[in-house]
Amino acid sequence: MSETPEQITKIAKLFDAISDSYDNAGVDFFQPIASDLVNALNPSSGESWLDIGCGRGAVAENVATILGANGSLLGFDISARMIENAKTMAARHNLTNVDLFVDDAQNPTKISGEFDAISSCLVLFFLPDPLAALKNWRPFLKSTGRIGVTTFGENDPRWRQVDQLFDAHLPTEMLDARASGIKGPFASDQGMESLMRDAGYGEVRTVTSLLPVKFQNISKWYDFSWSTGQRAMWLRVPQEERPVLRAKAEALLSNYLESDGSFILNQELRHTLALK
Secondary structure, three states: OOOOHHHHHHHHHHHHHOOOOOOOOOOOOOHHHHHHHHHHOOOOOOOEEEEEEEOHHHHHHHHHHHOOOOOEEEEOOHHHHHHHHHHHHHHHHOOEEEEEOOOOOOOOOOOOOOOOEEEEOHHHHHHHOHHHHHHHHHEEEEEEEEEEEEEEEEOHHHHHHHHHHHHHHHHHHOOHHHOOOOHHHHHHHHHHHHHHOOOOOOEEEEEEEEEEEEEEEHHHHHHHOOOOOOOOHHOOHHHHHHHHHHHHHHHHHHHHHOOOEEEEEEEEEEEEEOOO
């Protein structure tokens, strides 16, 4: 399966729209996930990295100083606005070993050379053909190179309760295995490991972790949901029905409030690691 120009434009527009609030909504989410992936890949000074679907640069921010002046990171994203924000982050932290640009994760066309490591955090399930994408990435690894791909593990039942409120409004393509993680390769460690092996990688293994995602209040959940890929789900709900759906979601979440009004939803993470 190959991307149509309409699909590429649609994904780019979604992430352009959320780029300013993405990882900037007062909820610790993408940074700790990126840090977890970096730790799983065990970077060393002087290495060359390729970060596919880099977003606002969460992986780059976590790994660039470890790579040091003799190392380098290339990062790209389909969203030009994400890249603008990532460049701002890199300049703010004086990450002179980081180069960021726009390219398509499904079929990158601006990459040359080989890298010690490839990282891709919460990207693969957005792509129309994940297996083909993984095959396209493999030539960018050195013969001794390694790859780490982060996807979501088992859903917190409380989080899934809220997500199910959107289901009646979503088209089939947003309810398939890639989006829901209920079945298919994104539903299990074994499924992701098989996907990596089918793409030609070796010594495939899984590292899992649990991230407690703390929301200071219910309004933070609402803001956060619009700042992630879930924005696409909100946009499928007719505008006049959104207040009703929000009220139902907040009623569910109110069952989990602590005395200070905060609450935690757990997110299981799956890092699928492999060698070329």
